[in-house]
Amino acid sequence: MLELRHLRTLTALHETGSVSRAAKRVHLTQSALSHQIKALQVHYGLPIIQRRGQSIELTEAGKRLVSLSGKVLEEIQTAERDLARISQQTSGSLRIALECHTCFDWLMPIMDAFRQHWPEVELDLVSGFHSDPIKLLEEGGADVVIGSERERRRGIVHHPLFRFEILAVLAPEHALRGKRILQAADFTDVTLITYPVPEERIDLIRKVLKPAGIHPQRRTAELTIAILQLVASQRGIAALPSWGIKSYVDHDYVVARRIGASGLWSDLYASTLKETASRPYLRDFLITARNACFATLEGIVPLA
Amino acid sequence: MLELRHLRTLTALHETGSVSRAAKRVHLTQSALSHQIKALQVHYGLPIIQRRGQSIELTEAGKRLVSLSGKVLEEIQTAERDLARISQQTSGSLRIALECHTCFDWLMPIMDAFRQHWPEVELDLVSGFHSDPIKLLEEGGADVVIGSERERRRGIVHHPLFRFEILAVLAPEHALRGKRILQAADFTDVTLITYPVPEERIDLIRKVLKPAGIHPQRRTAELTIAILQLVASQRGIAALPSWGIKSYVDHDYVVARRIGASGLWSDLYASTLKETASRPYLRDFLITARNACFATLEGIVPLA
DNA sequence: TATTATTAATGAATATTATTCATAGGTATG
DNA sequence: CATACCTATGAATAATATTCATTAATAATA
Structure with a gap:
């Protein structure tokens, strides 16, 4: 049946x-x-x-x-x-702090839907950068932090969202286009185009380049599209989530290459205080977010 | 979950x-x-x-x-x-023979719904009385017989519908109104008002009066409401399904009494040929009929 | 008011069913 | 042609739903 x-x-x-x-x-x-x-x-x-x-x-x-x-x-x-x-606990606030710049792309439509479903809940994005976003939760400056940290900390719950691959993005005419996979060494003399965030926040640098002792030049841009323009016009290489660049790659505006043999992967979590975690609207937000991501973003993988 | x-x-x-x-x-x-x-x-x-x-x-x-x-x-x-x-076998005919007069009441809306859901299926009521309705199936004169027989016969499947109670219906001023339960003997000198069908088809006679050697006078009417009018105007007693008379009893137009200590019950089956039984529209008809009956008719009981 | 018949809740035992494990066979890819 | 994927399948296992046996509570009956 x-x-x-x-x-x-x-x-x-x-x-x-x-x-x-x-x-x-x-x-x-x-x-x-x-x-x-x-x-x-x-x-x-x-x-x-x-x-x-x-x-x-x-x-x-x-x-x-x-x-x-x-x-x-x-x-x-x-x-x-x-x-x-019906069971109450239905009003409250959901202030979201984003650690990951590209997440704006998928978060927006989800936030719109959420606002419709939970009109009583005050929904906001917490702007600005924060060296220790988890602290924001503890201090009550935010209700959810979306990021890749999973540091065990008492009173904090990390809800898994998904795993995604970070690809190197180059201009179609770039010298490195011939390589199927880029290694740390390939970045020695290139300019890295990133969001304007500290180095520790950039997975490529933290996980790949720094361990290899490589410190490439950096140039920053606020918007994904701006980064891609810089890449396309040969100003440097960027490292972005596979799902964020798919349409540009499909239209041959840029090309994407894997970083390291098994790729550079990043996990995304939504972290909250333990008490916030049980609120129904928060649970609904997480379910909706996951569903929407899996439905729209290609190439992402579920987490435990 | x-x-x-x-x-x-x-x-x-x-x-x-x-x-x-x-x-x-x-x-x-x-x-x-x-x-x-x-x-x-x-x-x-x-x-x-x-x-x-x-x-x-x-x-x-x-x-x-x-x-x-x-x-x-x-x-x-x-x-x-x-x-x-999609799996085909979607067209065919569904000619229904009714052994039970009162069944018209609940069957009509179901047939209307069925016509909408299965426009390709030819839906009909087989009119007239038939001494051996199962024979109708074998001879191809009908596709379903709705009745209370469950005689085992090869090639025939009896699909259980529901069990219902048959109550004696009297005028509110009737002499027998004081009795909570009517026994066979109570029918000795009364006129029985029934549908115009042979005696063997009337459960009260077949199961209760005949075994007790009682043969009351009979008077017939085609419609349930006509029978109730005769009852209300003291022309006799009727025996009808509990669900068919509920609203009249609620409005004190007539009163209803149980027949025999544990009541007079009748089981309703929808009988078909074995081959007909597997047709999807027949299965759907049965499911819908059962659901609708349980949703609308009060006091009926599921069968095995 | 005591008694009997129903009805729902519960914990433990059982039956059923879903899921995993281990494995085989198929299809692309280099 | 080997390798890395994929799906299908039967048997073993884990998970879980259901029943059984019992209790407590309520309504109907004497």
Whole structure:
């Protein structure tokens, strides 16, 4: 018999186009999903997915179920928001401090949706840079910090968002374009174009260049698009999340290269005080954020 | 985590107003439902139901979930109809033969809904009386017979619908009104008002009066309301399903009395040929019919 | 008012079912 | 042609839902 678990699987399947990726998304094994799919197909006497070589494709029946799933899961979320409202603790503030510049891109639409769902909650972005953002939480200057730290600290909870890859971005005519993978040494004589944040905040420098003793020149820009313009016009190399540059790469405005053999990856967490973590609107924010990210950002991977 | 099973339980709970009755409806034990409810309440940190003496009441949270359930289950049914259409076998005929006169009352709205959901299926009522309605199926004169027989016959499947009680209906001033329960002997000198069908088709006669050797006078009428008019004007007693007369009893137009200590009950089945039974639109018809009946008719009980 | 019949809640035992593990076979890629 | 992916599958295991047995509470009945 059909259960919500199946619907959740279906959407994951639809969004990832692969059983194993979908499995990661719903925190199960590939085998579990395979069995689920099998059961559904037997139950309805219809194929739900179809192997397309390496990946899979949803059949007509599968797509119909995905559309069902979309509606149903959304209705459930709305209902659960109402339940949260019934149980009170529904008003409060959600001031978000962003450690990661590019996160603006995906955060905006989520914030818009959130404002609609939780009109009673005061939603804000905390601007400016903060050397110790976690301290902000403790001092009450913010309610959530979105960043990549996961330092264990009592009273603080780090909610995993996702893992993403940071790629080097070069002009299509750049001398290094021939290399499939860039190593630390390749950055010796280049100018690095970054957001205007301290060095410790830039993963490429902290995790790759500094350990290798390399200190390239830096030039900063506020906006992602500005950074890409500088890159395209040969002023230097940038290191940006794969999902932030996809459309530019697809249009050959710039090219992207992996950094190091297994790539440079970064994990994103939403950190809150323990007490904030239990607030229903915060939980809803996290669920929505994760869903939206997995639905829109390509190439990201779920975290434990 | 919320699953469809919980939603199905919730609606049953809502429609029956009792955990044990709801349990029967979804073919589980009372204990199972009690555990489900507990789990939900823990999960949402909210009470879902509230004891009101003997029976229960849904809390605000519970009602919200019921409304969710309604929407969701309906969407699922629509989706499953679409799946059936995808898998073909979607057209055909559904000619219904009615053994039970009163069934018109609940069947009509169901047929209307069915026509909308399955425009390709030819839907009809087979009129007239048939001494052996099952024969109709075998001869291809009908696709479903709704009646109370459950004679085992190869190639025929009997799908249980529900069990209902047949009550004696009297005028409020009738001499027998003082008795809580009527026995066979009470019918000795009364006129029985029935639909114009053979005696073998009238449960009261077949199961109660004939075994007791009592043969009361009969007078017939085509419509339920006509029968009730005759009863109200003291022309005799009728025996009708409890759900068919409820509103008349509530308005004191007539009074209803149980027949025999444990009541006179009748089971309703929808019988089809084995091959017809597997058609998706037939399955959908059965599910819809059962749901609609349990939602509208009071005092009916699920069958195995 | 005592008695009986119902009804719901609960903990422990059981049955069922989902999930994982281990593995095999298929398909791209270099 | 080897390697790295992917999916499918049967058996073993883990998880969980359900039942069983019992208690407490409430309503109906004598």
